[in-house]
Amino acid sequence: MDLDKQPKKDLIIDDILVMRASRHLNIVNYIDSFLHKNDLWVVMEYMEGGSLTDIVTVNLMTEGQIAAVSRETCQGLEHLHHHGVIHRDIKSDNMLLSLGGDIKLTDFGFCAQISDPASSKRTMMVGTPYWMALEVVTRKEYRPKVDIWSLGIMAIEIIEGEPPYLNQNPLKALYLIATNGTLTIANPEALSSVFSDYIAKTLEVDAEKWPMASELLQHPFFNLCEPLRTLSPLIKAAREIAKNK
Known part of the structure; x- marks a missing residue:
């Protein structure tokens, strides 16, 4: 650089x-x-599989694969939060993969370091608008759990290929997130009940009800996780499509 x-x-x-x-x-x-x-x-470290965005924009993933991606992301968040770090920019662009399906967080430019994860809070509005939690958008005090909202938005992004309000300009998207609160997907009936409950838990409007990353990892949705190696064909398909463009 x-x-x-x-x-x-x-x-x-x-x-x-x-x-x-x-x-x-x-x-x-x-x-x-x-x-x-x-x-x-x-x-x-070189993550030759590229970003999760490359995959979700050209492939459909099973619930088990989405669960695996979400679990790996949540494990990374649990580690960061335990050490007093809020990522503040969780989205598919910032999830990198190996060809074998390993998933890792990157891009810590928007991170906030807090002294006490249990009580310290921030108020600065930073991140990428479409994935921002309500507390961040409205500049309320927030804790590391704001990353959990972004994790829920990323699940919707994987299902639909993009986050809610992506067709709006960023300022309009921020307004809609702040005023509408609860987000929905186009075909909620297509999801299993356990997946629907996971999304509901991560996108709870009341920030006090957001689970910590360590608590969320106990959610039964993660019992659906498929092996990470099942992501390899999706990675190869995305690379092939990009190569032929």
Whole structure:
């Protein structure tokens, strides 16, 4: 990265610091960084499968596969939250995969470090509008559990290929999230009852009722998880489509 062309250098530094301090199977592994003249080189684990976005925009996933993706993401969030880090930008773009189906969080530029995960709160509105929790949009005080809302939005994104309100401009989307609250999907009857309950738990309007990542991992939806290797054909299909464009 040419540092002269980076308007928000502090976000890059935050990204590096969080990755360096966060060693976990579901977080992209930071290796090293170097400054050469004015170029910053950051060496990270190579996730050759690309982003989850590449997959969900061209493939349909089973509930078991969605459960597996959600579980791996939630495990990464549990680790971050335990260490007082709020990711604040959970979405398919920031989930990277290996060819074998391993899933890891990346992009920590919007992270917030808090001293006490149980009581410390933030009020700054940061993230990507379509995945933002109500508390973040309305600038209310919030805890790490705001990432759980974004996890629920990501589940809808996987089902429908995009998050709610993506056809609206970002400001209109923020307004709709703030005023409409509960989000719905086009064909809720197509989901199993346990999947519907999982989405309802993650997208609960009352922030006090949001589960912590550690609690959410006990949800029966994760009993449906298929092996991560079942994602490999989807990754290969997405790569093939991208290659032929």
